[in-house]
Amino acid sequence: MAIQIDRQEEETEMRRSKRQRSEQKGPMQDVYNDDTATSSMNRTLRYYSRREIALHNTEGSAWIVAGDDVYDVTEYMHQHPAGKAPILKRTGGAVDCTQDLMFHSKRGQSMWREKCLIGRVTNNERLNGRPVEKPWWAFWDLQC
């Protein structure tokens, strides 16, 4: 019992110091503690697998990927100065939008991050940003 309580305290302490480290690093370098991180806009960021990102390739739910970052542009695309068409062509993580991101003004680039950033790509299997429990016999299916 005592050991269990110690472990809990240890874990809480680890989380606290990780959070402090991420605060020190500042909002542009989000540190992903365990499963999540907090964006500069105080939004919770998660890891998403390529398989999950690929499901968001419609006007109803449109995600784009630039480098390792995942952006939900579903709402923003309707107010995008160049319209929604160029965004819709790149949804579902089919294209790496790093070049597109760089093309934007500094203000545009921070809008990507502030309005749309939802997390980061991972190679681990995930659904709704959470790890997926796999049956023991599927251990070899590591990639999407």
Ligand code: HEM
């Ligand atoms: C991969 C997806 C995207 C593509 C291909 C794209 C493309 C473009 C293009 C071609 C323009 C120029 C419009 C013009 O001059 O008439 C533009 C402007 C702009 N876009 Fe995007 N865009 C994308 C995603 C986004 C996102 C996610 C945001 C913000 C959340 C955004 C914000 C803006 C803003 C603010 C402008 C005005 C010019 C500037 O500040 O750079 N765009 N975009």
